[in-house]
Amino acid sequence: MLAKLELAENEPVLPAPSHKLAFFRQSSWLMITCVAGGLLMFLLHKVANRVPDYAVFVTLMQIVTLMGIPTAGLQTLFTQQTAASLGGEHERELAGAFRGVLRATWVVWLLMAAVIFALRDRIVAGLKIDNPAALWITVVIGLPAMWMPMFLGLLQGRQNFAWLGWTGILNGLTRFGGVCIGVLWLGCYAAGAMVAVLAGMSAVVVIGAWQTRDLWQVRPEPIQWRPWLSRVVPLSLGLGTLTFMMSADMIFVQRYFATGTKYYAAAGMIGRALVFFTQPLAAVMFPKLVRSAARSEKSDALAHALFATLLAGGAAALGCTLLPSLPLRVVYDKSYLDIATPLVPWFAWGMLPLTLSMVLANALLAHSRFAVVPWLVAIATGYGGALFLELHFGHGTFKTVIQTLGLFSTLLLAVCAWFTWGSKLRAQPERRR
Numbered sequence: 001m002l003a004k005l006e007l008a009e010n011e012p013v014l015p016a017p018s019h020k021l022a023f024f025r026q027s028s029w030l031m032i033t034c035v036a037g038g039l040l041m042f043l044l045h046k047v048a049n050r051v052p053d054y055a056v057f058v059t060l061m062q063i064v065t066l067m068g069i070p071t072a073g074l075q076t077l078f079t080q081q082t083a084a085s086l087g088g089e090h091e092r093e094l095a096g097a098f099r100g101v102l103r104a105t106w107v108v109w110l111l112m113a114a115v116i117f118a119l120r121d122r123i124v125a126g127l128k129i130d131n132p133a134a135l136w137i138t139v140v141i142g143l144p145a146m147w148m149p150m151f152l153g154l155l156q157g158r159q160n161f162a163w164l165g166w167t168g169i170l171n172g173l174t175r176f177g178g179v180c181i182g183v184l185w186l187g188c189y190a191a192g193a194m195v196a197v198l199a200g201m202s203a204v205v206v207i208g209a210w211q212t213r214d215l216w217q218v219r220p221e222p223i224q225w226r227p228w229l230s231r232v233v234p235l236s237l238g239l240g241t242l243t244f245m246m247s248a249d250m251i252f253v254q255r256y257f258a259t260g261t262k263y264y265a266a267a268g269m270i271g272r273a274l275v276f277f278t279q280p281l282a283a284v285m286f287p288k289l290v291r292s293a294a295r296s297e298k299s300d301a302l303a304h305a306l307f308a309t310l311l312a313g314g315a316a317a318l319g320c321t322l323l324p325s326l327p328l329r330v331v332y333d334k335s336y337l338d339i340a341t342p343l344v345p346w347f348a349w350g351m352l353p354l355t356l357s358m359v360l361a362n363a364l365l366a367h368s369r370f371a372v373v374p375w376l377v378a379i380a381t382g383y384g385g386a387l388f389l390e391l392h393f394g395h396g397t398f399k400t401v402i403q404t405l406g407l408f409s410t411l412l413l414a415v416c417a418w419f420t421w422g423s424k425l426r427a428q429p430e431r432r433r
Contacts, residue, residue, distance in 0.1 A: 033165030073235025082157025151208025271347025
């Protein structure tokens with residue numbers, strides 16, 4: 001069974017100022033490491049855009065992100081269970097769950113690889129992949145992509161933010177170094193660049209396994225699949241919708257646009273950086289909300305994370321509006337500016353509500369408020385359907401694709417805000433009666 005959310009009575013409780021100081025210290029560290037890792041991945045594109053099939057590389061990167069959807073809830077769930085673990089029986093339950101899920105994800109990956117193998121010709125033709133090896137490397141990446149959330153969840157739940165931050169830096173450093181070697185020295189195309197992505201994700205898995213090695217020495221309790229699936233399914237669906245919203249547009253664009261997709265990929269990379277830049281705030285917030293729920297205490301972690309995300313994200317979006325070509329000039333040559341520059345402000349403001357939605361959705365899922373999940377799935381489904389209808393019938397442009405993203409991201413934010421505050425406001429008059 002899952003570990004119960006209970007805490008030792010003699011555990012010291014920090015005063016409110018110390019809680020605030022710890023939150024901003026930890027989130028600042030993760031922000032620094034996220035900026036460092038993100039900068040390396042940002043500069044990676046300065047090298048990767050030299051390959052002729054750069055748009056294919058960016059598309060495959062988004063496919064890797066989507067391949068992680070089946071295990072998207074695992075980081076949240078392992079964070080939750082690890083944060084609530086008190087040792088002893090709880091630790092054995094955690095060890096059993098970890099090993100059982102590790103084996104299960106291996107089976108899921110094999111099934112996913114089999115499906116891709118069966119559809120390989122259609123995928124290669126539809127995404128305009130010149131070298132099929134790039135697709136198979138992407139399939140291999142799917143395994144560490146599915147395992148990463150588990151190890152990151154253990155680190156996050158233990159509030160081991162030091163190594164949680166270092167994994168981001170080393171992931172970015174390994175990818176950047178690998179792309180430099182593959183593209184500049186060996187003259188590789190997208191397939192070679194994806195090898196660097198594989199190396200970066202594998203490094204995160206190795207570090208996570210080393211930092212949680214004590215868990216491998218614990219005698220595990222058999223995993224109880226029913227309670228686990230009852231939680232991991234809504235978590236994966238909820239977080240998977242956010243992942244889909246952030247990544248699906250590039251795949252649709254690569255599929256339906258004949259030319260110019262590398263310019264859209266460049267602008268999209270700037271917009272998606274806004275999301276990655278603010279993710280550490282939610283990473284720090286989540287285990288704190290779990291522990292406050294276990295103590296039946298109020299926590300202001302959500303307010304801190306939401307305010308900081310709005311401040312940082314709003315400033316970044318404003319900067320992209322005033323100086324849209326600046327981030328492009330850092331990475332790309334002048335040939336990208338004419339088409340990509342007008343798209344950058346649209347991407348920045350379109351991604352901002354999605355970024356805020358991620359904070360609110362993480363808070364809702366931290367409190368197991370799964371009633372929001374069907375609404376998130378419905379919005380993501382509507383978004384995918386809207387993109388398909390828009391592009392399949394030939395009426396879409398790069399700008400309308402981004403506008404569609406912004407529209408559905410705003411709708412997503414409204415739904416998350418309602419389930420966070422609106423339902424409470426409606427319940428207050430009922431309690432007074």
